Structures are given as C-alpha cells and as structure tokens.
Amino acid sequence: MIDLSSLTLLKGKKALVTGIANDKSIAWGCAKAFEAFGADVAITYLNDKTRTFVEPLARELRSSVLLPLDLTKEGQLEAVFDDIEKKWGRLDILLHSIAFAPKEDLQGRVVDCSKPGFLMAMELSCWSFIRMTKLAEPLMKNGGVAFTMTYYGSQMVVEHYNMMGPVKAALESATRYMAAELGPKKIRVHAISPGPLKTRAASGISDFESLLSKAESKAPTRSLVSIDDVGVAVAFLATDAAKLITGDTLYIDGGYHIID
Numbered sequence: 168m169i170d171l172s173s174l175t176l177l178k179g180k181k182a183l184v185t186g187i188a189n190d191k192s193i194a195w196g197c198a199k200a201f202e203a204f205g206a207d208v209a210i211t212y213l214n215d216k217t218r219t220f221v222e223p224l225a226r227e228l229r230s231s232v233l234l235p236l237d238l239t240k241e242g243q244l245e246a247v248f249d250d251i252e253k254k255w256g257r258l259d260i261l262l263h264s265i266a267f268a269p270k271e272d273l274q275g276r277v278v279d280c281s282k283p284g285f286l287m288a289m290e291l292s293c294w295s296f297i298r299m300t301k302l303a304e305p306l307m308k309n310g311g312v313a314f315t316m317t318y319y320g321s322q323m324v325v326e327h328y329n330m331m332g333p334v335k336a337a338l339e340s341a342t343r344y345m346a347a348e349l350g351p352k353k354i355r356v357h358a359i360s361p362g363p364l365k366t367r368a369a370s371g372i373s374d375f376e377s378l379l380s381k382a383e384s385k386a387p388t389r390s391l392v393s394i395d396d397v398g399v400a401v402a403f404l405a406t407d408a409a410k411l412i413t414g415d416t417l418y419i420d421g422g423y424h425i426i427d
C-alpha cells in the first residue's frame with residue numbers, strides 16, 4: 168500500500184463505515200484509508216458471528232466505535248445513527264458497502280427471479296443506501312460525502328451477475344438523484360465501481376474465477392484491483408480536494424470498462 172503517513176486531509180472528520188465482514192471486505196480497505204488520511208472511523212458488524220472477525224479489525228483502528236447493524240432488523244439502522252449522533256454529534260463521511268440477494272434468485276436468469284427475492288435484493292442493496300443517506304443528512308451539518316459500492320454489471324450484461332445488474336443500475340441512478348438533491352447542502356454522493364475482488368459477497372457469484380482472469384487480461388493496466396486501491400481512491404474523494412466531484416459512478420478497475 169502507498170505510504171500515507173504524511174497525509175492528514177481527513178483530519179478531524181468522522182466516518183461511518185458499513186459492510187465490513189472480514190479483512191477481505193472492500194469496506195475494510197476504505198476504513199483503513201479513511202483512518203490513514205486522519206479521520207475517526209466507526210464501523211458496523213452484521214451479527215455475533217461476524218463480530219468475531221470485525222472486532223479485531225476495530226481494535227486496529229484508533230476509534231473504538233463498533234455498532235451492530237443488520238438491515239433486516241427493524242430499527243437497527245436508526246439506532247446506529249442515534250449512536251453516532253450521541254458519540255460525535257455529526258458525521259462527515261458515510262460508506263455503504265452492503266449487497267445481498269438470495270442465492271437461488273442470484274444464480275438464475277433475471278426473467279426467472281422471484282418477486283420476494285428481487286424486492287429483498289433491492290431493499291438491502293439499494294433502498295438501504297437511500298435510507299442511510301437520509302439519516303446522515305441532518306448529521307452532515309457542514310456538508311459531507313456518502314459512498315456506495317456498485318459494479319459494471321449494472322451497465323453491461325456480465326455473465327453470472329444476473330439480478331444484481333438491475334439492482335446496481337437502480338443504485339447508481341439513486342446516487343445521481345441524491346447527489347442533485349443534496350448538492351446545495353454541500354453533501355456529495357458517489358457510487359464506486361471496483362473491478363472484481365475475491366470477497367465473501369463475490370463467492371455467491373458463479374464462476375467468479377473466470378471474471379477475475381478476464382478482468383486481469385483485459386484491463387489496460389493488466390492488474391486486479393485490491394481493497395487498498397479502492398480505499399485510497401475513496402478516501403481522496405472524501406477530501407475537500409474533491410469537493411466539486413459528485414454524483415458519479417467512479418470505476419476503479421484498471422480501465423476495464425473502457426475496453427470492448
């Protein structure tokens with residue numbers, strides 16, 4: 168990873184990072200980078216099982232804010248923002264790095280997906296970002312920035328990405344609308360589109376290995392992306408140096424998306 172020890176562009180900023188399952192999670196790459204840039208970072212964990220993996224990571228960070236967040240549990244998301252308000256009184260950076268789709272729906276054709284499966288994927292992977300941004304808005308008193316994670320399968324038909332394609336397309340569109348609505352309050356909203364990374368979420372996608380090898384051989388940089396590559400780029404976008412960049416879907420994929 169790049170030596171960021173001299174960078175303090177996020178000093179004094181407060182960041183909430185959701186979606187860390189373990190040390191392979193994209194959200195963990197972002198949390199490390201936010202802290203390396205000087206921010207205080209609060210992180211969430213899904214349940215007692217994932218807490219085992221997330222707690223040691225929380226200890227690696229300066230901040231001691233570790234909160235439970237299962238989006239299927241009524242009121243838990245609101246409780247996270249209440250805790251942040253009590254602890255910090257404000258928020259500068261929000262990272263939403265959560266996606267879920269039932270396996271049977273994800274691994275079948277889009278035309279075959281069930282209504283409950285589709286609605287669940289939309290709720291947990293797209294609506295939750297809208298809701299989080301709404302809850303962050305009053306805490307972003309001096310402006311702020313909200314990020315979500317998307318994938319190229321929103322724009323192009325990527326084999327095996329199936330139902331997550333339309334879900335991520337909705338997420339990217341919601342990002343643009345929220346960026347337009349919140350821009351006057353100096354709140355920026357971005358969708359980040361990394362190339363494929365071997366994480367727990369990715370293990371639900373069939374034949375992920377061939378996606379990785381295609382990405383590596385086709386990307387102009389001929390390299391796979393790491394969670395640190397994503398983290399550093401996201402941390403830069405959170406700084407005031409990027410204060411006029413908003414509403415985009417930013418590809419961090421070695422340029423894969425420009426190649427036919």
Ligand SMILES: NC(=O)c1ccc[n+]([C@@H]2O[C@H](COP(=O)([O-])OP(=O)(O)OC[C@H]3O[C@@H](n4cnc5c(N)ncnc54)[C@H](O)[C@@H]3O)[C@@H](O)[C@H]2O)c1
Nearest residue numbers: 186187188192193213237238265266316363364366367368
């Ligand atoms: N891995 C990739 O190749 C890739 C590429 C582009 C975008 N993404 C996106 O990045 C994001 C993070 O995924 P990742 O690859 O780091 O995998 P990951 O498995 O490490 O992270 C997914 C997170 O979603 C959380 N989650 C699932 N259901 C939840 C619920 N009900 N409540 C709260 N949290 C819940 C999990 O606990 C986990 O922390 C996802 O939106 C994914 O679609 C991944």
